[in-house]
Amino acid sequence: MRSPSVVTEPGLPESVTIYEVGPRDGLQNEKAIVPVAVKAEFVERLVAAGLPVVEATSFVHPRWVPQLADAAELLERLGPDGRRHPVLVPNERGLQRALDLDREHIAIFGSATETFAQRNLNSTLEDQFAMFGPTVERARAGGLDVRAYVSMCFGDPWEGDVAIEQVVAVGRRLLDLGASQLSLGDTIGVGTAGHVRALLEAFNGAGVPDDLLAVHFHDTYGQALANAEAALRHGVRTFDASAGGLGGCPYAESATGNLATEDLVWFLHGLGIRTGVDLAALVETSVWMADVLGRPSPSRVVQALAG
Template identity: 85%
Template sequence: MREPTVVAEPGLPEAVTIWEVGPRDGLQNESAIVPVEAKAEFVERLVAAGLPVVEATSFVHPKWVPQLADAAELVQRLGPDGRRHPVLVPNERGLQRAIDLGCEHVAIFGSATDTFAQRNLNSSVEEQFAMFEPTVTRARSEGMDVRAYVSMCFGDPWEGDVPVEQVVAVGTRLLDLGASQLSLGDTIGVGTAGHVTALLDAFNAAGVPDDVLAVHFHDTYGQALANAGAALRHGVRTFDSSAGGLGGCPYAESATGNLATEDLVWMLHGLGVGTGVDLEALVATSVWMAEVLGRPSPSRVVAALAG
């Protein structure tokens, strides 16, 4: 299989971490419900392809995200390794389910805007912190690692532009609760490279270094890969992406697919930045999942290499 020509760029790291979100953020927005057996195989194939972190599922109420109603069964099917895969927990009830299954890594999902907080969390931006505080405190007391997502960092479909200082205020408070990492989400994919740099600069000015931050880009306007490049050159070392470009957001109809992991890997490998990912195995996995879903992968690299 063809690989990119490597032309290393001075100043870039030797390696970065790809945080694979396909099984959770990718499949939660599918109209069809993927059988749990296929979900387990998806996770296992992604791990075998060298993805260092694979976020497996979310312990949300099945009423809100029926596609992930089998979260507990999935974790159990994955066996002992299932406990090390991060899972999303919306509140203390979700956390308890993760604790009961022995999960080691959890994530909470906050919002930078009131409208999305109301739609996604049934709370205001301010109220979300009171909801998350006992969840994070309990998780940390159980020895779990906690990641925090903050959505709508670059724009909101109902509120429009989101001020950089508003995103920084929300993100720093989530970190202050006890999260070890903050993932900045361009939920509707409206961000551009300069906006990414400005937001990262603002977090640095607030005392949050790049190595605590991750980026989570959607490709609605075709900017996800350019935005990832801007974050890479700024100093970010953790990148969220979804195999085959799966995903969106069930609470924001304008949110299309995530940055495709294959496209990200192609760019990084071409720059001489290691990922530990076997691109051929990853492409084969996305082709297989596309067959499960009954539609082609939106990833350009998958289309080019599997065509």
């Protein structure tokens, strides 16, 4: 299988971390229920391909995201080695399920805008912090690592542009609650490279270093990889991505697929940056999942290498 020619550049890191979200964020918007055995194999294939972090599922109520109703069964199928896979928890009830199943890593999902907080969290922008506070406190007391997502960082389908200062204020408060990492989400894929740099600079100015930040780009306008490059050159070293470009958001219809992990890996490997990912194995996995879902992968690298 072809590999990119490697041309290194000074000032770039030797390695970065890819935070794989395909099994959770990638599959959550699929209307046809994917069998739990297939989900377990998907996670196992991604781990075998070298992805260092694979977010497995979410303990959201099945009424809101039916695709993830089998979360407990999936984690049981993954066995003891699956304890290290992060799971998303929406509240204290979700946290209790994670504690009962002896998880090591959880993630919470906040909003940078009022409307999305109401639609996704059944909360207000302000009240989300009171909701997340006890969840994070209990998780940390129980020895769990907590990641915080912030959605709608670059634009909101109902409110339009989102002020950078508002995003920074929300993110800063989630970190202050006790999150160890903050993932900045372009949920509807409207961000551009200059906007990415401006937001990261604003976080730095608010005392948040790059090593506490991750980025989570959707490719609605074809900007995800360009935005990832902007974040890389700024100093971010953790990148969310979804195998085969799977994904969307059940609460925002304009949100299309995530940045494809394969496209990100090809880009990074071309710069000589280590990811630990076996690209051939990853492409094979995404081709397999595309067959399961009955449609081709939108990833350009998958299309090129599997064609």
